[in-house]
Amino acid sequence: MINLDNNADSPLYMQIYEQIKQEIINGxxxxxxxxxxxxHLSQTLAVGRxxxxxxxxxxxxxxxxxxxxxxxxxxxxxxxxxYLTNEDKCNKPIKSSRPESKPSxxxxxxxxxxxxxxxxxxxxxxxxxSSRALSSLTAEDLTTYCDKKGELELRYNLSEYLLKSRGxxxxxNQIILCAGLExxxxxxxxxxxxxxxxxxxEEPGYIGxxxxxxxxxxxxxxxxxxxxxxxxSELENASAKVVYVTPSHQFPNGIVTSIQKxxxxxxxxxxxxxxxxxxDYDSELRYNSRPIPSIIxxxxxxxxxxxxxxxxxxxxxxxxxYMVLPQKLLDLYHKEFGMYQTPVSLLEQRVxxxxxxxxxxxxxxxxxxxxxxxxxxxxxxxxxxxxxxxVKIHGKNAGLHILLESSQGLTEREMIERAKxxxxxxxxxxxxxxxxxNYSNNMVLLGFGNLSETDIVxxxxxxxxxxxx
Amino acid sequence: MINLDNNADSPLYMQIYEQIKQEIINGxxxxxxxxxxxxHLSQTLAVGRxxxxxxxxxxxxxxxxxxxxxxxxxxxxxxxxxYLTNEDKCNKPIKSSRPESKPSxxxxxxxxxxxxxxxxxxxxxxxxxSSRALSSLTAEDLTTYCDKKGELELRYNLSEYLLKSRGxxxxxNQIILCAGLExxxxxxxxxxxxxxxxxxxEEPGYIGxxxxxxxxxxxxxxxxxxxxxxxxSELENASAKVVYVTPSHQFPNGIVTSIQKxxxxxxxxxxxxxxxxxxDYDSELRYNSRPIPSIIxxxxxxxxxxxxxxxxxxxxxxxxxYMVLPQKLLDLYHKEFGMYQTPVSLLEQRVxxxxxxxxxxxxxxxxxxxxxxxxxxxxxxxxxxxxxxxVKIHGKNAGLHILLESSQGLTEREMIERAKxxxxxxxxxxxxxxxxxNYSNNMVLLGFGNLSETDIVxxxxxxxxxxxx
Numbered sequence: 001m002i003n004l005d006n007n008a009d010s011p012l013y014m015q016i017y018e019q020i021k022q023e024i025i026n027g028x029x030x031x032x033x034x035x036x037x038x039x040h041l042s043q044t045l046a047v048g049r050x051x052x053x054x055x056x057x058x059x060x061x062x063x064x065x066x067x068x069x070x071x072x073x074x075x076x077x078x079x080x081x082x083y084l085t086n087e088d089k090c091n092k093p094i095k096s097s098r099p100e101s102k103p104s105x106x107x108x109x110x111x112x113x114x115x116x117x118x119x120x121x122x123x124x125x126x127x128x129x130s131s132r133a134l135s136s137l138t139a140e141d142l143t144t145y146c147d148k149k150g151e152l153e154l155r156y157n158l159s160e161y162l163l164k165s166r167g168x169x170x171x172x173n174q175i176i177l178c179a180g181l182e183x184x185x186x187x188x189x190x191x192x193x194x195x196x197x198x199x200x201x202e203e204p205g206y207i208g209x210x211x212x213x214x215x216x217x218x219x220x221x222x223x224x225x226x227x228x229x230x231x232x233s234e235l236e237n238a239s240a241k242v243v244y245v246t247p248s249h250q251f252p253n254g255i256v257t258s259i260q261k262x263x264x265x266x267x268x269x270x271x272x273x274x275x276x277x278x279x280d281y282d283s284e285l286r287y288n289s290r291p292i293p294s295i296i297x298x299x300x301x302x303x304x305x306x307x308x309x310x311x312x313x314x315x316x317x318x319x320x321x322y323m324v325l326p327q328k329l330l331d332l333y334h335k336e337f338g339m340y341q342t343p344v345s346l347l348e349q350r351v352x353x354x355x356x357x358x359x360x361x362x363x364x365x366x367x368x369x370x371x372x373x374x375x376x377x378x379x380x381x382x383x384x385x386x387x388x389x390x391v392k393i394h395g396k397n398a399g400l401h402i403l404l405e406s407s408q409g410l411t412e413r414e415m416i417e418r419a420k421x422x423x424x425x426x427x428x429x430x431x432x433x434x435x436x437x438n439y440s441n442n443m444v445l446l447g448f449g450n451l452s453e454t455d456i457v458x459x460x461x462x463x464x465x466x467x468x469x
Numbered sequence: 470m471i472n473l474d475n476n477a478d479s480p481l482y483m484q485i486y487e488q489i490k491q492e493i494i495n496g497x498x499x500x501x502x503x504x505x506x507x508x509h510l511s512q513t514l515a516v517g518r519x520x521x522x523x524x525x526x527x528x529x530x531x532x533x534x535x536x537x538x539x540x541x542x543x544x545x546x547x548x549x550x551x552y553l554t555n556e557d558k559c560n561k562p563i564k565s566s567r568p569e570s571k572p573s574x575x576x577x578x579x580x581x582x583x584x585x586x587x588x589x590x591x592x593x594x595x596x597x598x599s600s601r602a603l604s605s606l607t608a609e610d611l612t613t614y615c616d617k618k619g620e621l622e623l624r625y626n627l628s629e630y631l632l633k634s635r636g637x638x639x640x641x642n643q644i645i646l647c648a649g650l651e652x653x654x655x656x657x658x659x660x661x662x663x664x665x666x667x668x669x670x671e672e673p674g675y676i677g678x679x680x681x682x683x684x685x686x687x688x689x690x691x692x693x694x695x696x697x698x699x700x701x702s703e704l705e706n707a708s709a710k711v712v713y714v715t716p717s718h719q720f721p722n723g724i725v726t727s728i729q730k731x732x733x734x735x736x737x738x739x740x741x742x743x744x745x746x747x748x749d750y751d752s753e754l755r756y757n758s759r760p761i762p763s764i765i766x767x768x769x770x771x772x773x774x775x776x777x778x779x780x781x782x783x784x785x786x787x788x789x790x791y792m793v794l795p796q797k798l799l800d801l802y803h804k805e806f807g808m809y810q811t812p813v814s815l816l817e818q819r820v821x822x823x824x825x826x827x828x829x830x831x832x833x834x835x836x837x838x839x840x841x842x843x844x845x846x847x848x849x850x851x852x853x854x855x856x857x858x859x860v861k862i863h864g865k866n867a868g869l870h871i872l873l874e875s876s877q878g879l880t881e882r883e884m885i886e887r888a889k890x891x892x893x894x895x896x897x898x899x900x901x902x903x904x905x906x907n908y909s910n911n912m913v914l915l916g917f918g919n920l921s922e923t924d925i926v927x928x929x930x931x932x933x934x935x936x937x938x
Binding site: 054077118138145146181208212216260261286289290292293319320340342 | 532589648788805806
């Protein structure tokens with residue numbers, strides 16, 4: 001028995017479809033039974049024959065009935081009926097999802113790392129360039145897939161920028177646009193799977209990278225950091241084929257890998273058919289010298305994969321990074337990954353391209369370095385002045401964070417807890433150790449990217465009070 | 470001997486740095502030798518002491534020299550000098566990279582699949598919404614990382630849309646924003662690695678997906694497609710834990726998985742603690758019935774991962790897709806992947822959110838279906854009329870492609886070659902078979918997404934001539 005409601009939201013054919021479907025599910029219309037002919041049902045219900053046909057078509061598309069020429073629409077066998085009778089239970093909308101994040105205590109002074117200064121963002125220029133990029137995109141652009149590695153023009157501009165600023169001499173062909181480090185490293189793991197599933201990395205090191213390698217099934221081989229970079233003897237003993245490093249400003253220690261270590265690393269790679277993954281995440285931000293030459297710039301690019309990003313010096317919410325592949329990996333990429341579509345939207349690609357080719361990007365880098373240098377110098381000055389005897393500073397002159405080591409025997413935990421009591425949040429270094437038992441356990445991490453000068457002054461004052469107490 | 474050129478592009482301190490660096494590399498300044506004091510050199514060169522200091526600082530940052538209190542700057546040992554003397558060779562700019570794509574023969578009529586109609590793209594609305602999103606973004610938005618799974622508001626709107634249009638009842642919490650299928654499936658492979666590294670998939674099936682699974686180290690278990698979907702008996706025998714399917718419009722065959730098969734699939738998953746990856750890539754595009762209910766909508770979401778995209782019905786160059794994870798995988802995601810940043814730019818997220826919440830998205834879907842239906846119906850009509858006796862049509866009424874099977878004994882290759890002779894490009898199906906020996910070898914694929922009605926009329930006319938000849 002089908003009831004139609006002309007005033008319902010649902011069109012008539014859907015009402016017919018729904019009710020017959022329910023009758024099939026409930027067994028009122030058992031397997032093998034025949035639906036009334038469309039002509040007959042349309043007369044019974046006083047609707048157009050078309051309406052009934054549409055309902056039957058939908059039932060038939062979904063497989064509840066089949067139509068055979070001459071024999072009409074026949075109800076099909078439904079195994080697993082239980083799922084369907086549970087439908088009501090399953091299909092409730094789930095709306096209770098808004099509060100996702102847990103409330104946490106807010107400290108007046110938070111030296112959070114990994115954050116940028118909003119004041120440094122070139123909002124007007126970015127808006128202007130984005131608007132222009134927006135107008136430049138046609139319906140044709142937007143309804144076709146982009147160049148799979150990223151637009152050639154953008155990669156060409158990137159190759160010019162990399163040569164000029166980082167000494168990287170590569171062709172546009174070698175550059176693959178990525179959407180952040182997760183994308184780049186996951187892709188690399190896929191590329192390297194047949195070579196190795198072991199990866200040597202810095203101890204302590206960037207936990208995000210470690211995480212990605214583990215999630216891709218790679219075994220981690222931690223190699224300790226010393227004053228001028230990786231302990232090469234440990235690397236030699238680790239029998240790894242691939243090493244992941246942050247040589248320009250090691251995370252978290254802030255160490256700059258010396259030219260000796262760079263050469264030793266390259267030599268290691270050459271002798272072992274090894275690969276160096278050079279994550280140059282914040283190399284643009286240096287305050288007392290020019291950016292340190294990249295490893296890849298020393299040796300051409302036979303044994304080095306170079307990774308750069310726009311997240312640190314411009315904006316992490318654009319989600320644009322890139323990777324330079326050496327020829328061997330590039331060949332493999334073209335062969336096995338040539339179908340992968342770029343993860344970066346065409347609009348963002350045009351914006352970055354325009355930023356670089358117009359010269360705004362280098363201009364922005366200059367300005368941003370000056371602005372961060374001011375904060376950095378203030379921070380270092382204040383720490384030296386108020387806490388010079390109780391802490392040692394590591395990793396200065398670059399990036400957006402420093403490390404403080406207690407000279408008075410405080411543990412990391414004590415440093416953090418005492419700071420909290422004075423309303424200041426500083427951050428553990430132990431997290432970045434794979435085997436924290438080797439860690440001296442007397443350092444904390446301070447980010448300053450998003451702090452104002454007043455924040456820095458106030459925060460360091462409190463911190464000095466906390467640790468001197 | 471240092472020569473300075475006041476008219477050079479390079480600043481004075483860089484000239485000093487470069488020349489000392491070269492002397493170290495060339496062995497003119499051997500290991501252990503001391504650089505002149507900054508005061509002395511600044512007098513010799515008649516430059517400010519600051520200039521010399523900057524040069525020394527750079528040399529020291531890069532590790533060519535070290536400074537020790539009281540003993541000045543000492544040249545360090547350089548192992549692997551060979552790299553540095555090769556520098557000139559390595560650092561040539563590589564500019565010969567422009568022509569990447571090979572020239573290929575252009576056919577007047579190309580039934581390319583996977584392309585969209587530029588006419589259907591809502592350019593004005595998209596520009597308006599994008600401009601608005603652009604103005605809404607603040608410098609703070611742009612200098613912080615976005616919500617890791619995608620902005621909550623967008624995921625909330627997506628969950629509402631999914632419930633309404635695809636019967637998927639999930640919370641925003643379960644949705645992960647992705648940048649295309651490569652990102653989504655690679656992430657899934659990472660999530661599933663500890664459960665299995667085998668994946669059952671449709672034979673024939675989408676080559677892109679197969680490719681991603683292989684690249685992630687998964688073993689492929691092909692399961693044949695029959696008239697109403699996957700051969701469940703083969704799936705049972707394959708001893709897989711995970712199956713990847715395109716049930717709404719199977720690629721390439723265009724088959725709609727019947728409700729029986731959907732239930733059998735769910736039953737298989739329940740009995741085997743299995744997982745169904747439901748790729749619902751073009752489910753919005755249906756021409757003779759409403760979209761087919763998703764598998765996930767039948768069974769809640771315990772054993773189903775649902776993947777949707779904006780690439781087919783809106784734009785592939787936005788690079789926005791999404792994944793709905795069942796609770797068990799979601800827990801794992803939060804635990805092991807909680808640090809992954811979203812790959813989608815904040816701007817695109819705002820655009821998609823505004824599209825959905827303003828109602829434009831559903832409006833666009835309605836219009837786009839009408840427009841594609843017109844082309845689709847014309848195509849089917851013309852083929853039936855001119856070639857009804859020599860080909861059989863598969864996979865009509867949905868998506869942007871159909872299959873044609875030769876009824877006159879032509880092989881795939883013959884169909885393609887004869888078409889080419891008449892200036893028409895149709896596409897092989899054999900590519901989509903993992904084991905092509907099981908393929909009847911008498912079908913071709915025709916896409917119509919980006920063709921005009923004139924293109925379709927002309928193309929089909931030529932095709933009929935080609936195959937009738």
